[in-house]
Amino acid sequence: MADKDGLKVSKDYGVGIPFANNTPFHVKGANNLDWGMKRHLSNIFDAKSGKTVMFAFDHGYFMGSTAGLERLDLVIPKLLPAIDVLMGTRGALRTCIPPDTGKAIALRVSSGSSMLNDDLSHEILAVDMEDSIRMNADCIAVQTFIGADGQLSSIDNLSKCINAGMRYNIPVLGVVAVGKDMERTDRFFKLATRIVAEMGANIIKTYYCDNFEEVVAACPVPIVVAGGKKLPERDALTLAYNSIAGGAAGLDMGRNIFQSENSLEMALAIRKIVHEGFTDKEAWEFFREATKS
Ligand code: R5P
Numbered sequence: 001m002a003d004k005d006g007l008k009v010s011k012d013y014g015v016g017i018p019f020a021n022n023t024p025f026h027v028k029g030a031n032n033l034d035w036g037m038k039r040h041l042s043n044i045f046d047a048k049s050g051k052t053v054m055f056a057f058d059h060g061y062f063m064g065s066t067a068g069l070e071r072l073d074l075v076i077p078k079l080l081p082a083i084d085v086l087m088g089t090r091g092a093l094r095t096c097i098p099p100d101t102g103k104a105i106a107l108r109v110s111s112g113s114s115m116l117n118d119d120l121s122h123e124i125l126a127v128d129m130e131d132s133i134r135m136n137a138d139c140i141a142v143q144t145f146i147g148a149d150g151q152l153s154s155i156d157n158l159s160k161c162i163n164a165g166m167r168y169n170i171p172v173l174g175v176v177a178v179g180k181d182m183e184r185t186d187r188f189f190k191l192a193t194r195i196v197a198e199m200g201a202n203i204i205k206t207y208y209c210d211n212f213e214e215v216v217a218a219c220p221v222p223i224v225v226a227g228g229k230k231l232p233e234r235d236a237l238t239l240a241y242n243s244i245a246g247g248a249a250g251l252d253m254g255r256n257i258f259q260s261e262n263s264l265e266m267a268l269a270i271r272k273i274v275h276e277g278f279t280d281k282e283a284w285e286f287f288r289e290a291t292k293s
Contacts, residue, residue, distance in 0.1 A: 013217040026050045029221040030202065036169030040138040043104040044085050045249060049275045052250035054085040054224055058108040059254060061089050063115050068258040072096035075258055082267030087252060090127055090135055106173055107137035110157055121150030121179055125157050129164035139171040139203060146192035148179045162200040174201030186211035193219045205252050208243045216247035227253030233266055234284050240273045241280035250274055265290040
């Protein structure tokens with residue numbers, strides 16, 4: 001754009017007005033997609049609640065062996081009753097997860113960062129579409145860094161995945177990353193989620209923030225909220241509740257589940273919020289009751 005000065009500030013988000021192009025298919029922004037794409041999205045988003053409980057355990061791709069995920073083969077299977085979607089790397093899935101879980105798969109396909117890098121924003125596409133199809137992925141997850149050094153290459157990665165995803169009917173989950181020096185404001189999330197959605201991503205993963213309702217209203221595809229660092233369980237349930245109340249189509253939590261002493265009960269409490277309309281208070285009561293010894 002030639003002139004950024006004096007731009008009008010966006011303000012009319014129509015919060016509370018349902019998304020217009022929303023029937024007959026239950027996933028936001030997917031009404032005009034092909035059958036195969038809808039089939040995958042239906043594996044992710046429950047047809048009744050319209051929402052999803054994703055479980056992120058892709059941390060190994062940049063953190064190595066993460067506290068709580070030392071033994072994927074032991075940790076993941078016991079959480080399955082609470083989870084709709086397993087979000088992981090192909091290495092973790094192929095080696096540690098039985099293929100007959102019946103759960104949807106969100107396959108992490110971008111890589112290139114590690115805890116030892118100063119700048120996590122430069123990634124490559126590590127998994128090609130052929131292998132994603134072999135894994136029977138219901139969506140592929142790509143990190144995008146809007147406003148960071150690696151913006152151009154991450155948009156290039158995202159676009160390549162979306163082009164291949166459109167060719168083979170595999171939805172793309174755009175993960176809106178926030179670099180360490182970047183703001184976690186609604187201003188940033190409105191910009192980043194909308195860019196990623198307009199590039200053609202079918203699902204966005206991002207963080208909760210103030211005015212989250214406006215971020216959701218301005219984004220034409222479902223937003224699932226990331227968990228972030230481990231919080232006390234009560235606070236994590238409030239984050240989950242606020243996200244769903246603000247219009248999120250689900251949660252994609254990792255550490256707030258697998259680093260809990262009571263990881264299954266925590267995941268079940270989150271499930272109550274996502275699919276059964278529990279408040280955070282009700283979910284906390286459920287969690288306390290379930291963990292009473
Ligand atoms: C984000 O880029 C990755 O999917 C992370 O591995 C995941 O979001 C981390 O989940 P959490 O922050 O809930 O532990």
